Ligand SMILES: *[C@@H]1O[C@H](CO)[C@@H](O)[C@H](O)[C@H]1NC(C)=O
Ligand SMILES: *[C@@H]1O[C@H](CO)[C@@H](O)[C@H](O)[C@H]1NC(C)=O
Ligand SMILES: *[C@@H]1O[C@H](CO)[C@@H](O)[C@H](O)[C@H]1NC(C)=O
C-alpha cells in the first residue's frame with residue numbers, strides 16, 4: 001500500500017478531534033471561563049431538577065439569572081450546568097442531580113475549574129425536626145419537650161457542616177429495642193466517628209470564610225423585605241402548607257397538653273433561621289421518618305457540631321435537617337482543598353424545611369406508666 005502522509009494526518013486529526021470532543025470537561029484556562037462564565041464566579045448548586053417534587057430546586061435562582069448560557073449536556077456529569085449574572089455578578093447555577101453520589105461527581109467536575117470560583121452555596125429543601133430537641137427526648141420520656149423552638153415549613157438552616165446518617169453498624173434488634181415505644185433511641189455498635197470503617201462521615205472542617213459567608217446569608221435571610229437587596233416580600237406560604245402546619249401543631253398540642261401553637265417561632269411571618277451552632281445536615285439515601293430515626297440524626301448532628309465548634313450540645317439542643325447531598329458535596333470540596341493545585345473555597349449550605357421528619361407523637365394511655373409514646377397517630 002502506498003504511503004499517504006496526507007491521509008494519515010487526516011486520520012490523526014480525526015482521532016484527536018474525537019478524543020478532545022469526548023472529554024468530560026475542559027480544564028484549560030480559556031475553557032474554564034467558558035464553562036463557568038467568568039474568572040471569579042459564585043457557584044450556586046442545587047440537587048433536584050424537578051424529577052422528585054415537580055419544581056426544580058433552582059427554580060427561583062433561574063428566574064433571577066440573566067443572560068443565561070447552558071452547557072451541552074453531553075459535556076457534563078451534572079444534571080444541568082448554566083451560568084449568567086445575578087445583580088451583574090457572574091453566577092454559575094448548577095443542578096447536581098439527587099443524592100450524595102451525584103452531588104460528589106458534579107462538585108468534583110465543577111472544582112476542576114476551582115481557580116475561577118469565588119464561593120459555593122448548596123441550596124435545597126429538607127425534612128426538618130419539628131422543633132429544636134424534638135417533641136420528646138428519650139432521656140426523659142415522661143414530659144414533652146417544651147424548651148425547643150418549633151420550626152415552620154419554610155424555615156432555614158444555614159451551615160457548612162454535615163454528617164452521614166448511614167455510617168452505623170448494628171443489629172435490627174438493637175435498632176428496634178424500644179419498639180413500639182417511639183421514645184426509645186435506636187441502639188448501634190459503631191457510629192459516624194468510626195472513620196476507619198466507613199471513611200469520613202463527619203464533615204466538620206471549616207475556615208473563617210465559611211462562617212463569614214454563612215453569617216452573611218443568615219443576616220440577609222433575617223433582613224425585613226424592605227431592607228433586603230431584592231426589595232421584595234417573601235412569598236406568602238400556600239394555604240395547604242399553613243393548614244398542614246397548623247393541624248400538625250394543634251395535634252401535637254392536644255396530644256401533649258402543651259400549647260406549641262403559641263410559640264413566637266411559629267407565628268412569625270418571616271422564616272426562622274437556624275444557624276450552624278443549632279442545626280446541620282444529617283444525610284442519608286434512606287428516606288426515613290419517625291421520632292427514633294430523627295433522634296439518631298440529632299445525636300449525630302450534636303457530635304458534628306461539637307467536633308466542629310468545640311461545643312457540648314446533645315440531641316436535645318439541636319435541630320435535625322434530613323437531606324441527601326451535603327456529605328457528597330463536602331467530600332468533593334475537602335478532597336479538592338487537600339490537592340496540590342486545590343484550595344479551600346468558601347462554602348456553605350442552605351436548607352429550607354419542606355416537611356417534618358415525624359408525625360405528631362402521642363402518649364398512649366394503654367401503656368400508662370411505661371412511657372410509651374406513639375408516633376404518627378392521625379385519627
Ligand atoms: C472575587 O469577587 C469577590 C466578590 O465580588 C471579591 O471580593 C474578590 O476580591 C474577587 N476576587 C478576585 C481575585 O477578583
Ligand atoms: C451576555 O453574554 C454574552 C456572551 O457571553 C456577552 O457577550 C454579553 O455581553 C452578555 N450580556 C449581558 C447583558 O451581560
Ligand atoms: C384538638 O382538640 C380540640 C378540643 O378537644 C378539638 O376540637 C380539635 O379537633 C383537636 N384538633 C386536632 C387537630 O386534633
Ligand SMILES: *[C@@H]1O[C@H](CO)[C@@H](O)[C@H](O)[C@H]1NC(C)=O
Pocket residue numbers: 259261262
Ligand atoms: C394557644 O395559643 C394560641 C396563640 O396564642 C391561642 O390562640 C390558643 O387559644 C391557645 N390554645 C390553648 C388551648 O390555650
Ligand SMILES: *[C@@H]1O[C@H](CO)[C@@H](O)[C@H](O)[C@H]1NC(C)=O
Pocket residue numbers: 310
Ligand atoms: C474546648 O472547650 C473546653 C471547655 O468546654 C476547653 O477547655 C478547651 O480548651 C476547648 N478546646 C479547644 C481546642 O478550644
